[in-house]
Amino acid sequence: MTIAIAYPMKPPPPLHLKRLLRSPRLIVGELAALAGAGACGALLPELHIFLNPWFGALTLLIAVSLAIVVGDQLRVLLRSGATTRRVGAAMLHAGLLLAIMAGALRALFATEAVVDLVEGETLPATAAAWSGQFPGLLARPFQLQQPLTLQAVHGRRYPDGSLQKLSAQLSAGELAVNRDLSLAGGRLFLASDFGAAALVEWRPGKREAALLDSHSREATSIGPHALRAHLRALRDRPESVEVRVMRGAGLLYSGVLHPGETIGFAGGEALTLHALPLWARLRGSRDNSFWPVCAGFALILAGSILLFVKFPLARAPSAMMPTLQPAGSLPFLLMAIVCVSSGCSSREKAAQLVTRYNEVVSEAYRRGDVRLIDPVVGPNEGKKLAGLIGVRLDFGLTLDSQMLALEVIDIDRAKNEMRVRTRERWRYCDRRIGSGERSGEESTDSYEMLYVFKKSGKAWLVDEIQFAAPPKVGRQTTTWVADRAALRDVAGRSRP
Amino acid sequence: MNEFALETTLHWAGVAFYIAGVALFAHALIFAHPRRVRWGLWATLAGLLPHAAALVVRYVAVGHGPYMMKYEVLSSNAWIAIAMLLLFVWRRPVWAPLALLALPASILMVGFGLFTNPEARSLPPALRSLWLVFHVLFNKLAVGAFLLSAASALVLLRKSRGATGRMLDRLPGPGVLEAYTLRFVGFGFVFWTTTIGAGAIWANQAWGRYWGWDPIESWSLVTWLCYALLLHARLFFRMSARGVAWGALLCFTVSILTVLIFPFVFPSLHAAYFQ
Numbered sequence: 001m002t003i004a005i006a007y008p009m010k011p012p013p014p015l016h017l018k019r020l021l022r023s024p025r026l027i028v029g030e031l032a033a034l035a036g037a038g039a040c041g042a043l044l045p046e047l048h049i050f051l052n053p054w055f056g057a058l059t060l061l062i063a064v065s066l067a068i069v070v071g072d073q074l075r076v077l078l079r080s081g082a083t084t085r086r087v088g089a090a091m092l093h094a095g096l097l098l099a100i101m102a103g104a105l106r107a108l109f110a111t112e113a114v115v116d117l118v119e120g121e122t123l124p125a126t127a128a129a130w131s132g133q134f135p136g137l138l139a140r141p142f143q144l145q146q147p148l149t150l151q152a153v154h155g156r157r158y159p160d161g162s163l164q165k166l167s168a169q170l171s172a173g174e175l176a177v178n179r180d181l182s183l184a185g186g187r188l189f190l191a192s193d194f195g196a197a198a199l200v201e202w203r204p205g206k207r208e209a210a211l212l213d214s215h216s217r218e219a220t221s222i223g224p225h226a227l228r229a230h231l232r233a234l235r236d237r238p239e240s241v242e243v244r245v246m247r248g249a250g251l252l253y254s255g256v257l258h259p260g261e262t263i264g265f266a267g268g269e270a271l272t273l274h275a276l277p278l279w280a281r282l283r284g285s286r287d288n289s290f291w292p293v294c295a296g297f298a299l300i301l302a303g304s305i306l307l308f309v310k311f312p313l314a315r316a317p318s319a320m321m322p323t324l325q326p327a328g329s330l331p332f333l334l335m336a337i338v339c340v341s342s343g344c345s346s347r348e349k350a351a352q353l354v355t356r357y358n359e360v361v362s363e364a365y366r367r368g369d370v371r372l373i374d375p376v377v378g379p380n381e382g383k384k385l386a387g388l389i390g391v392r393l394d395f396g397l398t399l400d401s402q403m404l405a406l407e408v409i410d411i412d413r414a415k416n417e418m419r420v421r422t423r424e425r426w427r428y429c430d431r432r433i434g435s436g437e438r439s440g441e442e443s444t445d446s447y448e449m450l451y452v453f454k455k456s457g458k459a460w461l462v463d464e465i466q467f468a469a470p471p472k473v474g475r476q477t478t479t480w481v482a483d484r485a486a487l488r489d490v491a492g493r494s495r496p
Numbered sequence: 497m498n499e500f501a502l503e504t505t506l507h508w509a510g511v512a513f514y515i516a517g518v519a520l521f522a523h524a525l526i527f528a529h530p531r532r533v534r535w536g537l538w539a540t541l542a543g544l545l546p547h548a549a550a551l552v553v554r555y556v557a558v559g560h561g562p563y564m565m566k567y568e569v570l571s572s573n574a575w576i577a578i579a580m581l582l583l584f585v586w587r588r589p590v591w592a593p594l595a596l597l598a599l600p601a602s603i604l605m606v607g608f609g610l611f612t613n614p615e616a617r618s619l620p621p622a623l624r625s626l627w628l629v630f631h632v633l634f635n636k637l638a639v640g641a642f643l644l645s646a647a648s649a650l651v652l653l654r655k656s657r658g659a660t661g662r663m664l665d666r667l668p669g670p671g672v673l674e675a676y677t678l679r680f681v682g683f684g685f686v687f688w689t690t691t692i693g694a695g696a697i698w699a700n701q702a703w704g705r706y707w708g709w710d711p712i713e714s715w716s717l718v719t720w721l722c723y724a725l726l727l728h729a730r731l732f733f734r735m736s737a738r739g740v741a742w743g744a745l746l747c748f749t750v751s752i753l754t755v756l757i758f759p760f761v762f763p764s765l766h767a768a769y770f771q
Contacts, residue, residue, distance in 0.1 A: 024728070024733065027728060028732065031721055035725060038717050038718040039714075041714055042711040042712075042714035042762070045711070103707065162620065163621060164618065164619075165621050178621060180701065192620065192621060283704050287705070290706060293696070293706060294697065297692075297696065301693060304686045308679075308685055309682060309686055
């Protein structure tokens, strides 16, 4: 006979999840983790930390901790009565919780969109009409309830050329930088980007609006048969544009084009400029989390005033006090300082500067456009380059060059000057303006160069370039043959 | 005299008075003449006037407040920090030794600003907003409060090591110093919160979004979290007075990186305003 004895079952240990989530250690850890994530996200934007699921999980964990803390604080307030400190702490934490929840609402349901409109253009009331959509995870794309026409753009600049005022007249009302427009479907904002739009037509092919950049006032329009036109305006609302048409590395046309004018090319193609209206960039936004976040900010502010300004900070009761190694909780600070101070090495920086300089100058030779070199050269080297490019244009030629290899040999850096010695290999050929054909033989050359960079504001500009050793040049002759017709057509228009 | 020469002269006049103020504070404290602390206060106050006049001349010349170039930003930050210091020491003269730390730091700030590019920059349309005034003003107040907390933390570190001296002996004990370090941190925390809030409202008005993880926005949040971490650590853990002092100094370093260094380093919406 078997006697079964029933022992009382020992209940499983209660899961103290709530206690864990409101424990000071976890809360301090959460704050440190969020600060560390913020620092890493700001230092290394390419990691897209703020879009990572674990960043969302961390924020959720903080929100849950905060909700428990706020619940506890409200319970204490109701049970034990209100004191300024208790009210302050509850307001501060409730405000934080509200701000985080508003942020979550924004991440899930807010939508932003962007579109560039040309004067006279009508934006249809569809989501597809917007060129860029940035919806939240569960948000509908942005769209307005009614079509919208951009009637006029008004820009005003200071005497130094920087933007002073920008406004746009829309069919639904006026919009300006810092003055939004509320419409059915969302709010509209005007960005500071605007400029001339060259309405061009390529034959055979297409019509397009080439939007000239608001700072450089330049744009490129791609045409048929590998043609491309580089356009430049000299003012915000221009009456004409400078045009350089290229096929591959050959310059086919350089001149000024007014609305209504057409340029024809040897292959039967043609480019017509129809008009030069202005364009402006509109942003659309639909976000219902703004007022909740404002309420959150107000609570945080009021709470922190009550907590930190009205009363000096007290310690928590000793029963709540675990030990802490303060130095251990702030390693991210040191990490941030180390990351920032390390930066990139001088050699990489020198190679970047030399590469950028050569890319810009090569393109200036190719297009026969000396204005392109302004961002990379100082006045000394600028004059020299302008002369060299101009001489080639006089002979009806452009230079097509390609850097094949670059090695930085030596860097000598002073406060505002950097001397960089390089070893370089290049391939060159001259091309005739008008046809783009190669003129003369191609050459592969090797050089040892010395670049003298001087700092101007934040930029390093090339002040002087010398050969550090005699060059090894591949070709033996050069074709400085002037095509007089091309010279008459081009030189007078293109030289600065 | 043109406007630039006038504002430079006024700036240097301010610096001269500040240096005289430091000398008088040092004299009063080293040679134990507590009543002469007032001389230092008057000299520093006399420096604030030409300094303020220089900022006004600048405002008239460029047509906007001091928030576009290092030259303007550093000078106005120093003015606010010195004004806060004076206000505090006026009410509590026993804290006069703080002036020997905060005043030289402010003089360095003005001096550094004077040697940067003073070229006037026009105000872009996005910066024409009332919220910008709040954003910048509270940011400067926060930096001033954090500077005072760092000065107080430095004194606290010296005193907690048992260092003595005529100046140090005049200051309160480590307990009171710690409380005041936290008090300054608390004030700075409130001002910093206002800075972030005003910036968010302004960003919503100008760009249609109140938060966009711009590098400087992110760093301002990191600074806020660092101070929140310090306050929580002090509240909940057995953090020593030295721990509080080191924490305040580390947080101050982060705040200075955020306000004065990172805008020059990272491409950011804020970067263009300081360069």
